[in-house]
Amino acid sequence: MPDGKLQKHLRGVGASxxxxxxxxDGQTLAWGKSIQLEWQVNDYGPLEYRLTLPTSDRPFGSPKKISPDENFRRAQTQWNDWNLRSPPDQNAVLEIRHQESIKAQIERYxxxxxxxxxxxxxxDGQHIISGGGNGYLSIYKRNGEKLGDYTGHTGDIWAVAVSPDGGLLASASDDQTVRLWNLQTRDNLLTLFHGSDGEWVAWTPSGYYIASPDGDQMIGWQINHGADKAADYVKVAQMxxxxxxxxxVANVVRQRIDIQTKVSEITKLPDFKILSPEYGSTITQQQIELKLSLSAVKTIEIYVNDRLVIPRGENALAPNHYKKTLIVRLEPGKNHLRIVAKNSIGETEKNWEVYFEGEAPENQGDLYLVAIGVSDYQDDRLDLNYAAADAHAVHDIFVAQQGKKYKKVNSVLLAAPTSSKIKEALDLFDKAGEDDTVILFLAGHGVNEDxxxxxxxxxxxxxxxxxxxSSVIKWQTLQDKLEKTRGRRILLVDTCHSGNAFNSRLVKDAADANIVVISATDRDSKADERHELKHGIFTYALLEGLNGKADLISQDKLITIKELDAYLSDKIKKLSNGxxxxxLHAPGGFKDFVFARL
Structure with a gap:
């Protein structure tokens, strides 16, 4: 309506x-996104976030806020008796000075x-790095001779820093990215984008990347088809x-050399169209025929309101199969359908909404629970105090939900299990249907290797x-089992009882498979046990929440995932003194649901 009132405010999540x-020690990168009122060259704003870089025995971390007691090396304008400065109001000129004498000048145009x-x-004081406008980033000898440029930024360069060993250069830019470079070869190694919503992605020039659960939705490729045809956009998440x-990506940073790949295959991604029903249509029958037109599709997965209703293994398609009709059962009201088509190159996802107006019998659904806790190890040095007790308590509290939230609870409890027993227990999930809920609880030691x-x-x-x-359980084994399981899948993880015990890929892989993940801690902290609680901090808070303390919002004797998340975040921080x-990560388009009834 032309009344001059603001209707929408469009704002991105990026910032300079x-x-x-x-x-x-050169093992952590830091950056800041705020400019201070009284700024000066090389000090435009504070460092605010950090990212732990990979080593031979530790994977990448994830961006975290910097604590006040952390110190970082920034631009160094002084080296022994040498210093760098620009004359007042003449930032186009950089003076290279020895004591009070100007030995050389570098001028930008x-x-x-x-x-x-x-x-x-x-x-080592032998070279100078300078960042200018429009993405210009250059290296010079100390005598002012230019050696070359670091090419990649598209906005003004506001900050640079060199790692203590002189091997890496970091740059911060107006283009909303932070980049890592091989100082000697001038090759770009990694580009980092960190959004205000906490999502992030870092990628190599060849396209390999790491990311938060939804970070890979923010970058991709534009594929042009000529001046008279519309371009396509392919998200990196599809690959x-x-x-x-x-x-x-870790090897690129550690070895300081890019690893090449072919991205030309993005034109071979699966493609499909939804022929019916129409988007947003209202339907009076609970079951619908979902009709698809397919191209280069090998398998299809279908989710309804975050529940996996058709696993990909049931829909392997012949190469020449270009149309497919699938029967999908709806829930009363709004239904968010997520259709994922896959082939050997990657995947294509489409989201669809339809409304079911009609009566539907209430289906409570069953719960399938596998609770695993390992306190006692063959190697006594690994022993924990309460992991087994945690699994027992979590098992019992969910078994008590039979006849409340769930029609029936089917469970397996394992304390001090062997690897073969764990794999055998996971077969319980094969019995779950699309109306059921599946929970995997893990308490014990997790480790990273290679x-x-x-x-x-x-x-x-x-x-x-x-x-x-042969004696350990690879994460992919757990991931694959959950990924193929029907229903609503929930992963509860308390495995970070020692340093280097968290791998951010755990959360990312589960999130990409539409699995709700609640982890006891993140990459840069350790999950604690407390003797006075007789449990790990995470499990203690989880039990309290499920026993009623998480019924915070509506106080209706129903515990939802969002209520539980809010309670856990607050309680665990208090118990651990921060x-x-x-x-917690929930799938995109997540619809809150009841987890337990009091």
Whole structure:
């Protein structure tokens, strides 16, 4: 209506980056997105966030706020008796000074960045890095001779820093990214985008990436088909199977050399159209015929309101099969359908909404629960105090939900299990139907080795200082079982009882499969046990919440996932004095649901 009133405010989640730095050991990258009122060159704003970089025995971390006691190395304008400065109101000129004598000058012009917005010595004092306008980032000898440019940024460079060993250069830009470079070769190694919503993604020039659960929705490729045809846009998430490779990205940063890949295959992604029903249509029959037109599709998955109703294994398609009709049962009211088509190259996802107006018999659904807790290990050095007790308590509280939230509870409880017993227990999930709920609870030790995450059963053991793969449970084994299971899937994880025990891929993989994930802690903190609680902090708070303390919002004797998340976040922070922070990720388009009844 032309009344001059603001209807919508469109705002992105990106922001300019004004600061960048490295920790004293070079293993943590830091940056800031705020500009201060009284700024000056090389000090436009504070460092606010940090990301732990990978080492040979530790994967990437995830962005976290910086604590006040952390120190970082930023731009260094002084090296022994040498210093860098620009004359007042002459930022186009950078003076290289020895004591009080000007030994050389570097001047920028409109064609190469206008001004020296930020600059630093390298740790050995032999080279100078300068960032200017329009993405110009350059390296010079100490005598002012230019050696070359670091090409990639598209906005003004506001901050630079060099790692203490002189191997990595970090730059922060107006283009909303932070980049890592090989200082010597000038090759871009990694580009990081960190959104105000907490989602993030970091990618190599070849397209390999790491990301938060929804971070890979923010970047992609535009595919042009000529001046007279509309371009296509392919999200990098569609190539997840090929390009989501945390191990490769970690190796790029550690070895400081990009690893090439072919992205030309993005034109071979699966494609499909939804022929019927129409988007937003109202339907009076509970079952609908979902008609699809397909191209290069191998398998299809279908979710209704976050429940997996048709697993991909049931719909393997022949290469020449171009049409498919599937029967889908709706819930009363609004139904959010998520259709995922896959092939060997990647996947294509479409979201559809329809409304069911009509009566439907209430189906309580069953609960399928596997609770695993390992306190006692063959290797006594691994023993925990309360992991087994945690599994017992979680098992019992959900068994008590039979006849309340769930029609029937089917459960397996494992304390001190072997790897074979765990794999056998997971077969329980094969019996779940589309109306059912599936919960996997894990308490014990988790470890990272070669970038992979493993859960340690009772009989886990090492040989020549490496975990024997036959004695541990690879995360992918758990992931694959949940991914193929019908119904609503929930993963409760309390496996971070030692340093280097969390792998962010755990949450990412589960989230991509539409699994609700609640983890006891994040990458940079440890899950604690407390003798006075007789449980781990996470499980203690979980039990309290399910016993009624999480009934916060409507106080209707129903515990929803969102209520439980709010309670866990607050309670765990209090119990741990802020040292432990739980992680919950729900699928995109998540619809809150009742988890337990009082």
């Amino acid at each position: 980056n004004w600061a960048v730095g490295f920790s004293s 409109p064609h190469d960045g206008y001004e020296h917005r930020t600059y630093t010595f390298t740790p 997840r199977h090929t390009l989501y490779r945390p191990n490769i 970038g992979e995450y493993y859960f340690l059963p009772y009989d886990a053991h090492k040989r020549q200082n490496r975990w024997q793969k 040292h432990q922070e739980p992680v």
